[in-house]
Amino acid sequence: VRLDWEIAKRGWRRYASYPWATAAGIFTNTVFGFIQAYILLAVFHHRSHVGSYDAADAVTYVWLAQALIMTVYAFGWTELALRIRDGSIATDLARPLDPQRYWLAFDLGRAPYHFVFRGILPFVVGAVVFRLHYPTPLHLAAFFVSVALGVVVSFGFRFLYNSAAFWLTDIRGVVTVALSVSLFFSGMILPLTFFPGWLHAIALALPFAAIVQAPIDVWLGKHDGLALAGILALQLAWALALLGLGRLTLRLGSRKLVVQGG
Amino acid sequence: VVESVVLWRRLVGAQIRSQLQYRTSFMLDAGGAFLISFIDFLAVLVIFHNTTRLGAWSVQEVALLYALSSISFALADLTVGHFDQFPQKIRDGNFDILLVRPRSTLFQVIGSDFQLRRLGKALQGALVLVYALSALSIPWNAGRVVMFALTVPAAVVIFASVWTVGSCLAFWTTDGGEFTNAFTYGGNFLAQYPIDIFSTWMRRFLAYIVPLAFVCYFPALYILDKPDPLGLPRWLEFSSPVVALLGVGVAGLAWRFAVRHYRSAGG
Numbered sequence: 031v032r033l034d035w036e037i038a039k040r041g042w043r044r045y046a047s048y049p050w051a052t053a054a055g056i057f058t059n060t061v062f063g064f065i066q067a068y069i070l071l072a073v074f075h076h077r078s079h080v081g082s083y084d085a086a087d088a089v090t091y092v093w094l095a096q097a098l099i100m101t102v103y104a105f106g107w108t109e110l111a112l113r114i115r116d117g118s119i120a121t122d123l124a125r126p127l128d129p130q131r132y133w134l135a136f137d138l139g140r141a142p143y144h145f146v147f148r149g150i151l152p153f154v155v156g157a158v159v160f161r162l163h164y165p166t167p168l169h170l171a172a173f174f175v176s177v178a179l180g181v182v183v184s185f186g187f188r189f190l191y192n193s194a195a196f197w198l199t200d201i202r203g204v205v206t207v208a209l210s211v212s213l214f215f216s217g218m219i220l221p222l223t224f225f226p227g228w229l230h231a232i233a234l235a236l237p238f239a240a241i242v243q244a245p246i247d248v249w250l251g252k253h254d255g256l257a258l259a260g261i262l263a264l265q266l267a268w269a270l271a272l273l274g275l276g277r278l279t280l281r282l283g284s285r286k287l288v289v290q291g292g
Numbered sequence: 293v294v295e296s297v298v299l300w301r302r303l304v305g306a307q308i309r310s311q312l313q314y315r316t317s318f319m320l321d322a323g324g325a326f327l328i329s330f331i332d333f334l335a336v337l338v339i340f341h342n343t344t345r346l347g348a349w350s351v352q353e354v355a356l357l358y359a360l361s362s363i364s365f366a367l368a369d370l371t372v373g374h375f376d377q378f379p380q381k382i383r384d385g386n387f388d389i390l391l392v393r394p395r396s397t398l399f400q401v402i403g404s405d406f407q408l409r410r411l412g413k414a415l416q417g418a419l420v421l422v423y424a425l426s427a428l429s430i431p432w433n434a435g436r437v438v439m440f441a442l443t444v445p446a447a448v449v450i451f452a453s454v455w456t457v458g459s460c461l462a463f464w465t466t467d468g469g470e471f472t473n474a475f476t477y478g479g480n481f482l483a484q485y486p487i488d489i490f491s492t493w494m495r496r497f498l499a500y501i502v503p504l505a506f507v508c509y510f511p512a513l514y515i516l517d518k519p520d521p522l523g524l525p526r527w528l529e530f531s532s533p534v535v536a537l538l539g540v541g542v543a544g545l546a547w548r549f550a551v552r553h554y555r556s557a558g559g
Contacts, residue, residue: 065485210331229338
């Protein structure tokens with residue numbers, strides 16, 4: 031655990047070394063937040079509710095989603111794939127710490143950095159300009175747990191599509207498909223509540239809803255009591271399932287691994 | 293200028309030939325670009341599942357805006373999209389090489405990377421355009437045809453100018469590239485929707501100062517023969533080509549100013 035902690039600190043530090051990139055990212059997230067907020071508000075011009083969401087819920091959703099974009103690393107991560115492709119993975123596999131645990135620890139150090147420095151400021155801007163929905167202390171506490179679980183689910187998925195590099199030399203196609211599907215079905219593009227019934231059902235059956243939609247619904251207080259525990263348990267289940275699958279893929283992949291060069 | 297265009301065509305031609313050598317890779321990339329941009333249109337359809345109008349616009353009308361903006365943005369991306377990687381050139385000092393060659397630096401940067409796969413995005417926009425045009429009954433006449441023909445070229449130039457101005461930032465901060473994204477990718481996102489749903493201050497800044505309203509909102513009003521929900525003067529509907537020319541001027545000046553202040557990162 032001490033080692034995990036050290037790795038996590040590296041994860042935090044790597045991203046903390048580019049303050050300008052962070053500032054630029056905050057600005058961009060904020061601009062996108064405004065555009066999206068006004069698009070959704072235009073829908074509420076004609077009706078008071080979409081599903082269980084009122085206008086304040088929807089706008090809160092937009093700003094929380096912008097806050098989570100970097101935290102859950104929605105735009106893709108290919109570091110593992112690159113290490114597989116250039117053969118560095120062989121060294122990683124020879125280490126006493128397995129790559130999955132290493133990258134998970136690293137990601138759990140990165141995520142809090144992005145949550146604090148990329149997430150909070152755009153949300154504050156949103157809160158100043160729009161009327162938002164704020165959680166009760168209980169829901170806020172549950173939100174933090176839910177975001178952490180969402181990061182692990184997202185990591186589990188990212189680890190999986192990176193593992194495709196064991197079998198394919200060029201995984202850009204796989205990454206694009208993985209990104210498109212996960213962005214859309216996680217609720218990053220639009221709240222899943224806006225989806226037509228059949229599409230909503232598909233989205234809820236997939237693991238991606240556990241990355242964005244679940245934490246935000248927890249913040250909005252859409253789940254209480256047992257249902258709240260249930261949604262966290264579902265996230266945990268997805269996290270474990272994806273990590274398990276990742277472990278299996280890693281084992282199959284390293285058996286197949288042929289490193290070029292002498 | 294003519295000589296530059298000829299040279300640009302040769303540079304781009306060589307890059308296209310090399311990219312087509314790896315057919316499968318190319319098809320996968322182009323398909324990927326198609327798919328990921330398709331999600332944006334899916335979002336439009338999902339929004340209209342919940343409402344019949346967005347501002348004063350129907351789904352077919354928004355589809356027209358979406359298509360015009362996406363096609364133009366994809367074509368701008370094709371020619372100057374690699375400006376996103378431009379900060380790297382500054383950081384590793386490779387920009388210095390361009391300074392000693394006998395062509396303008398802007399020209400060299402534009403010609404340095406042409407990714408044909410980005411056409412996948414334009415194809416997606418073109419399909420939406422076919423849908424929009426067949427679903428709308430546009431009262432075509434000579435004026436509308438001319439306007440329609442001018443809209444995409446003008447919009448491409450506007451997007452490309454915004455991209456160029458944004459990229460000048462790299463001369464001062466090399467890891468602030470994402471600032472530009474707010475106006476390029478963010479600009480495309482904004483232009484895909486009717487401007488009248490946004491608040492006044494946003495319209496002023498993002499639609500008129502960064503001239504995104506001229507990308508397709510004003511031309512579309514004319515093509516659709518639609519009264520402006522904002523009640524702005526009608527001559528604005530004809531001004532996109534002028535705005536595009538102004539954009540080129542501003543971009544050229546900004547680039548020249550930035551290059552003059554360039555200090556190499558190398559030792």
